[in-house]
Amino acid sequence: xxxxTADHISRVTELCxxxxxxxxxxxxxxxxxxxxxxxxxxxxxxxxELRRRxxxxxxxxxxxxxxxxxxxxxLLFDQGGLFVLSGVVVMLPExxxxxxxxxxxxxxxxxxxxxxxxxxxxxVGSWDRVFREDCREHEHFVKTSTYIGKPWDHLDExxxxxxxxxxxxxYEMTVDSYPSFHCAVLLPKALLxxxxxxxxxxxxxxxxxxxxxxxxxPAAKAQPAPPVEAEEQPADxxxxxxxxVSQETPAQPPTADPVEAAPxxxxxxxxxxxxxxxxDEPEMVEAPAIVSAEKPKDSVESxxxxxxxxxxxxxPVESLAAPVAxxxxxxxxxxxxxxxxxxLSDERAAALIDQVFEEQAVCPPESGIRDLLDVAxxxxxTKDVVWCDPDDAVRDVITAMQQHNTGYVLVGRDEVxxxxxxxxxxxxxxxxxxxxxxxxxxxxxxxxxxxIKIKWIMTRPVRTIKPDVSLASAIENMRRYGGRxxxxxxKQGKIQGLxxxxxxxxxxxxxxxSSSWQGSPPQGPPLMI
Amino acid sequence: MGKSLLIVxxxxxxxxxxMRTVRMSGLDFDRTEEAGSGVEALQKLQSGPVDxxxxxxxxxxxxxxxxxxxxxxxxxxxxxxIVMVSTESAQDLIDQVMSDGADxxxxxPFTPEKFQEKLTPLLN
Numbered sequence: 001x002x003x004x005t006a007d008h009i010s011r012v013t014e015l016c017x018x019x020x021x022x023x024x025x026x027x028x029x030x031x032x033x034x035x036x037x038x039x040x041x042x043x044x045x046x047x048x049e050l051r052r053r054x055x056x057x058x059x060x061x062x063x064x065x066x067x068x069x070x071x072x073x074x075l076l077f078d079q080g081g082l083f084v085l086s087g088v089v090v091m092l093p094e095x096x097x098x099x100x101x102x103x104x105x106x107x108x109x110x111x112x113x114x115x116x117x118x119x120x121x122x123x124v125g126s127w128d129r130v131f132r133e134d135c136r137e138h139e140h141f142v143k144t145s146t147y148i149g150k151p152w153d154h155l156d157e158x159x160x161x162x163x164x165x166x167x168x169x170x171y172e173m174t175v176d177s178y179p180s181f182h183c184a185v186l187l188p189k190a191l192l193x194x195x196x197x198x199x200x201x202x203x204x205x206x207x208x209x210x211x212x213x214x215x216x217x218p219a220a221k222a223q224p225a226p227p228v229e230a231e232e233q234p235a236d237x238x239x240x241x242x243x244x245v246s247q248e249t250p251a252q253p254p255t256a257d258p259v260e261a262a263p264x265x266x267x268x269x270x271x272x273x274x275x276x277x278x279x280d281e282p283e284m285v286e287a288p289a290i291v292s293a294e295k296p297k298d299s300v301e302s303x304x305x306x307x308x309x310x311x312x313x314x315x316p317v318e319s320l321a322a323p324v325a326x327x328x329x330x331x332x333x334x335x336x337x338x339x340x341x342x343x344l345s346d347e348r349a350a351a352l353i354d355q356v357f358e359e360q361a362v363c364p365p366e367s368g369i370r371d372l373l374d375v376a377x378x379x380x381x382t383k384d385v386v387w388c389d390p391d392d393a394v395r396d397v398i399t400a401m402q403q404h405n406t407g408y409v410l411v412g413r414d415e416v417x418x419x420x421x422x423x424x425x426x427x428x429x430x431x432x433x434x435x436x437x438x439x440x441x442x443x444x445x446x447x448x449x450x451x452i453k454i455k456w457i458m459t460r461p462v463r464t465i466k467p468d469v470s471l472a473s474a475i476e477n478m479r480r481y482g483g484r485x486x487x488x489x490x491k492q493g494k495i496q497g498l499x500x501x502x503x504x505x506x507x508x509x510x511x512x513x514s515s516s517w518q519g520s521p522p523q524g525p526p527l528m529i
Numbered sequence: 530m531g532k533s534l535l536i537v538x539x540x541x542x543x544x545x546x547x548m549r550t551v552r553m554s555g556l557d558f559d560r561t562e563e564a565g566s567g568v569e570a571l572q573k574l575q576s577g578p579v580d581x582x583x584x585x586x587x588x589x590x591x592x593x594x595x596x597x598x599x600x601x602x603x604x605x606x607x608x609x610x611i612v613m614v615s616t617e618s619a620q621d622l623i624d625q626v627m628s629d630g631a632d633x634x635x636x637x638p639f640t641p642e643k644f645q646e647k648l649t650p651l652l653n
Contacts, residue, residue: 023638030550089546118546125618140619444559
């Protein structure tokens with residue numbers, strides 16, 4: 001065991017600083033993002049106090065250390081870190097990430113388990129390298145498990161004791177323009193020696209930093225979303241634990257093919273507050289939430305669904321199999337508004353628009369929908385338009401769609417409109433064997449479809465509308481000619497924006513007044529390629 | 530004739546990250562396949578050779594070092610370059626997998642430049 005002296009603590013602190021900074025540098029290089037971090041606090045803290053710092057979901061990576069640090073310690077990301085880093089790793093749309101940072105639930109986190117685990121692997125990899133390079137006494141760091149949920153309700157799952165103290169270093173981390181979040185390292189006092197408290201005093205930053213109150217965010221930073229720690233999760237927040245197979249852990253029973261392997265043994269029904277413990281297996285989480293609709297029935301997604309059913313909830317993926325139109329502006333119980341809209345096919349959305357249009361004659365004047373139909377296109381259109389070049393490959397446009405969370409991309413050069421490409425165009429051109437479900441049958445010619453030039457699959461000519469055209473006329477145009485997206489072009493031939501069926505549906509729901517709406521439905525292609 | 534690549538990792542996310550990074554590195558593979566375990570990788574290798582394997586070390590069922598040893602016994606893998614990709618950076622482990630038959634070792638986190646640096650000499 002290391003002897004805890006002020007010098008020792010100071011040295012560990014420096015190594016932790018370097019390790020988190022190395023992680024930022026590594027991930028920045030890997031994913032083309034801009035990660036920064038700075039230490040806000042270091043010192044001894046009671047485990048019971050940690051609940052105040054990290055109120056919402058957290059990802060806790062347990063690390064088995066030998067050498068300078070000898071034992072198990074924890075690396076932690078708060079809810080913001082969990083969703084931002086996992087989302088960046090799997091290239092989720094920015095709007096989706098922001099929504100999850102703010103309102104993410106354990107189900108959202110479960111869908112990102114694999115990504116969260118990989119973030120932990122990368123973090124431990126950076127830590128191991130820094131300690132190896134800068135500390136002769138260091139031997140080994142191995143990440144043994146990842147816990148996602150509310151760790152303070154299940155301390156045994158994260159190898160902490162309620163009556164213990166830890167040496168804690170808290171860092172504020174930023175990724176691009178996402179809201180800043182906190183990450184931390186928790187070193188049980190035993191790792192530092194019995195006198196760690198004295199040494200810890202010297203480890204505090206030279207410039208006195210205010211204690212990072214969970215709700216506090218740096219005033220200088222423009223934050224597109226409220227502080228991630230500002231709100232308490234509902235009391236019935238579920239907890240999931242994922243135990244990985246460490247190097248020393250006996251391997252799982254061999255299966256010929258993980259995809260075809262028998263589904264994991266169903267969990268016993270558990271009480272509401274019991275964590276869901278799942279043993280990490282190959283293909284346990286195939287891909288992030290955006291592809292969950294394509295999972296085979298025996299995948300882990302099914303297990304998550306079963307688990308959700310046990311908890312008396314309707315899992316969002318259940319609704320994907322059979323989209324149901326929300327009658328009269330209401331959605332089915334248990335299906336979120338986002339899910340209900342996000343899953344609509346173009347055809348289904350068009351049918352809904354037809355229904356709205358046909359029912360306008362019977363709308364009571366006070367409903368707001370009649371007024372909505374007179375609103376000009378310029379007041380409804382989406383102004384953030386994504387363009388691509390006619391010679392761009394399908395793969396590039398998929399990336400653009402996912403990054404901008406859009407189902408439609410305009411095709412042209414110098415903003416001269418030549419065509420329009422939609423999700424449907426993309427999915428029609430791609431081999432179905434590119435979907436994760438069929439990964440084992442994937443052939444080179446399937447990958448080749450990603451290289452198809454957009455100009456060969458785009459829709460043209462493109463029907464456009466003027467900015468002052470009413471919504472009623474736009475809907476009539478869509479109904480008559482079958483389009484689901486209308487670019488709005490001014491008299492000079494310049495594209496001002498787009499109107500899609502989704503925009504119209506959202507405005508109808510807003511006008512109806514019976515539903516509130518936050519965030520944006522996922523509209524990019526449901527593929528992670 | 531174009532080169533082929535097999536990515537072996539039990540994490541689907543990491544396979545996608547590796548594939549994306551290889552693509553960003555500018556390396557040109559005409560065919561890219563994935564395997565979620567050492568067993569699945571061996572099945573693929575038995576059905577036909579690949580030019581390069583990028584393989585995780587820590588995997589359940591069959592870890593990367595076992596896969597290297599078994600792959601080296603396959604006639605179809607005599608010319609295959611095997612590069613391990615892992616968060617493990619202990620030199621003794623690296624030495625071990627290299628002596629078992631690996632041709633290279635890339636530590637996570639990695640960059641496109643690192644892939645280019647390690648794989649280009651092997652491809653030539």
